[in-house]
Amino acid sequence: MLTLNDKTILITGASRGIGKGVALYLAKLGASIAFTYANSVEKANAFEAELNALGIKAKGYQSDAANFAASEILVDEVAKEFGKIDVLVNNAGITRDTLLMRMSEAQWDEVLDTNLKSAFNMTKAASKYMMKARSGSIINITSVVGITGNAGQANYAASKAGMIGFTKSIAKELGSRNIRCNAIAPGFIETEMTDALNEDVKAEWIKTIPLKRGGSTVDVANCVAFLSSELSAYITGQTINVCGGMVM
Numbered sequence: 001m002l003t004l005n006d007k008t009i010l011i012t013g014a015s016r017g018i019g020k021g022v023a024l025y026l027a028k029l030g031a032s033i034a035f036t037y038a039n040s041v042e043k044a045n046a047f048e049a050e051l052n053a054l055g056i057k058a059k060g061y062q063s064d065a066a067n068f069a070a071s072e073i074l075v076d077e078v079a080k081e082f083g084k085i086d087v088l089v090n091n092a093g094i095t096r097d098t099l100l101m102r103m104s105e106a107q108w109d110e111v112l113d114t115n116l117k118s119a120f121n122m123t124k125a126a127s128k129y130m131m132k133a134r135s136g137s138i139i140n141i142t143s144v145v146g147i148t149g150n151a152g153q154a155n156y157a158a159s160k161a162g163m164i165g166f167t168k169s170i171a172k173e174l175g176s177r178n179i180r181c182n183a184i185a186p187g188f189i190e191t192e193m194t195d196a197l198n199e200d201v202k203a204e205w206i207k208t209i210p211l212k213r214g215g216s217t218v219d220v221a222n223c224v225a226f227l228s229s230e231l232s233a234y235i236t237g238q239t240i241n242v243c244g245g246m247v248m
């Protein structure tokens, strides 16, 4: 069985949704977990206690991934507390969906800053420690929408497509330091983010999925565990679609 006993994993946006499911799964595989959130203080405190009860080291940090200076401070704090950062999972993300005609500059900026600039902020800060260690795995949670585009999500799709280009560039820049960088593109994963969609929209999405179901956070977590481990030692610069075959 895969174990991540010796890994320290920093994951952004893990107070709920995919990030929470991934963090819990990695903790059960033995990893030490540092996680961030934006506003959900109570949820994050409860989650930190849940993780520590598993007997691993875990700590939650309230930190805005869209803020460059805050990300640098956070990463330094995590490195000091945990001693190292083996894996960075850039997961924090938001949607502000609307058609281009109605999209405000603020809706564009908020999504690009939270989803894309955050990956730059966190990767720049964490790669410093990974370069010293000559080892690391960076995992960017993008979306199939970043590959296909989607009406009503120009801001979100642009941010997620940007993450894919960023992933490939970082893989090329940092490969010689034994730092890998890959992206995971989930399809329709059932979380609070997708709960906001109405039932008809959900049913239409599921019809287009060859495996005929929405994904779970565990489906994504399995891929994160693989990319965190030595099983993926020769894989970098790739985008893995975890989407039940929705996008091929």
Ligand code: NAP
Pocket: 012, 013, 014, 015, 016, 017, 018, 019, 036, 037, 038, 039, 040, 041, 063, 064, 065, 066, 091, 092, 093, 094, 114, 141, 142, 143, 144, 185, 186, 187, 188, 189, 190, 191, 192, 193, 194
């Ligand atoms: P979610 O349930 O809405 O959770 C978002 C998480 O990100 C929360 O923990 C939130 O913290 C945190 N967050 C938001 N803004 C942040 C910021 N500025 N700094 C730090 N943390 C921040 O979302 P999800 O559905 O799990 O999605 C997670 C990722 O997967 C996103 O990048 C999303 O684009 C991607 N994705 C999701 C799906 C899907 O079907 N759900 C499909 C493809 C890709 P608070 O609780 O404090 O707000």
